[in-house]
Amino acid sequence: EAGVAQSPRYKIIEKRQSVAFWCNPISGHATLYWYQQILGQGPKLLIQFQNNGVVDDSQLPKDRFSAERLKGVDSTLKIQPAKLEDSAVYLCASSFDASSYNEQFFGPGTRLTVL
Amino acid sequence: QKEVEQNSGPLSVPEGAIASLNCTYSDRGSQSFFWYRQYSGKSPELIMFIYSNGDKEDGRFTAQLNKASQYVSLLIRDSQPSDSATYLCAVNGGFSGTYKYIFGTGTRLKVLA
Numbered sequence: 001e002a003g004v005a006q007s008p009r010y011k012i013i014e015k016r017q018s019v020a021f022w023c024n025p026i027s028g029h030a031t032l033y034w035y036q037q038i039l040g041q042g043p044k045l046l047i048q049f050q051n052n053g054v055v056d057d058s059q060l061p062k063d064r065f066s067a068e069r070l071k072g073v074d075s076t077l078k079i080q081p082a083k084l085e086d087s088a089v090y091l092c093a094s095s096f097d098a099s100s101y102n103e104q105f106f107g108p109g110t111r112l113t114v115l
Numbered sequence: 116q117k118e119v120e121q122n123s124g125p126l127s128v129p130e131g132a133i134a135s136l137n138c139t140y141s142d143r144g145s146q147s148f149f150w151y152r153q154y155s156g157k158s159p160e161l162i163m164f165i166y167s168n169g170d171k172e173d174g175r176f177t178a179q180l181n182k183a184s185q186y187v188s189l190l191i192r193d194s195q196p197s198d199s200a201t202y203l204c205a206v207n208g209g210f211s212g213t214y215k216y217i218f219g220t221g222t223r224l225k226v227l228a
Contacts, residue, residue: 033216040123042203042218043159056215091158101147101166101207104216106158 002026004107006092012113018080021110025073025094031055032069033104034077035091043091049075050098079112087114118142119206121219129227134191136222138204141185146208148180148187153201153221162202163189194226 005024013019025032030051035043046065048055051072060067064083069075079086089109095102120139128134136150147166151159165171165178165187177190187206191198201221 035218040220042119042121042205042220044218045215048215101164103149103161103164106160109158 004092004094004105006090006107006110008110009108010111010113012115013082014115015084016081018078019082019112020079021077021090021092021112023075023077023092023107025075025092026105029094029096029105030072031095031098031102032075033093033095034067034075035093037089037091037109039088046077048098055098082112082114084114087112118217119204119219121202121204121222123220124223125225126222127225127227128194130194130196132194134194134198134224134226136189136191136202136204136224138187138189138206138219139185140187140204140206140217142206143182143185144208145185145206147206148178149205149207149216150176150178150187150189151203151205151218153203155200159203191224194224196226196228199224199226 032049034046037043046060047057047067049069052069067077091109092107093104095104118141149164150162153159163178165180171178175192179188201223203221204219205216
């Protein structure tokens with residue numbers, strides 16, 4: 001079974017530029033999560049999708065971050081414009097559904113450096 | 116008060132010893148509890164989950180849950196240098212009704228050979 005795929009793996013941009021990350025969840029997984037993990041901290045949930053609908057985006061900085069999950073499969077996360085404090089690893093995860101008893105599977109992450 | 120709290124460590128234990136990692140959570144209605152291991156530069160991977168009060172064992176790992184005290188722990192027996200990593204506690208469910216995972220900051224474990 002293929003795991004969660006993410007691209008790119010690394011990205012370096014200057015502040016005020018824009019960037020986009022892509023995620024392909026495990027086949028059949030209805031729930032998709034985007035996390036931000038700053039060095040030395042635990043993952044922070046940015047947005048959670050159930051199929052192509054948003055379940056929770058309460059911690060997504062909506063003035064600069066946006067995310068979509070077209071057709072309930074792949075997802076993209078965009079930052080525009082980027083700030084220095086956005087430097088982090090962006091993790092995508094998926095689970096079979098949104099039940100609290102389901103394991104999340106994480107992708108390899110995208111390491112973003114904002115200069 | 117943080118929703119999920121862990122001591123950041125590092126926790127250093129000699130090879131072969133028992134490592135004890137602790138986690139407390141604030142939402143009394145939380146339903147499920149997960150321990151993830153994260154090696155440096157890698158993504159988290161699930162070690163164990165527990166839903167009911169008491170102990171759950173899986174090989175060298177034992178998860179312990181005490182909902183009355185809002186406390187969950189992970190014991191690693193016969194610790195190996197390969198166990199050196201950051202261990203993340205994650206909590207899901209709660210009175211809010213949203214099935215959202217909340218992670219602690221993680222405890223860094225060092226197993227000394």
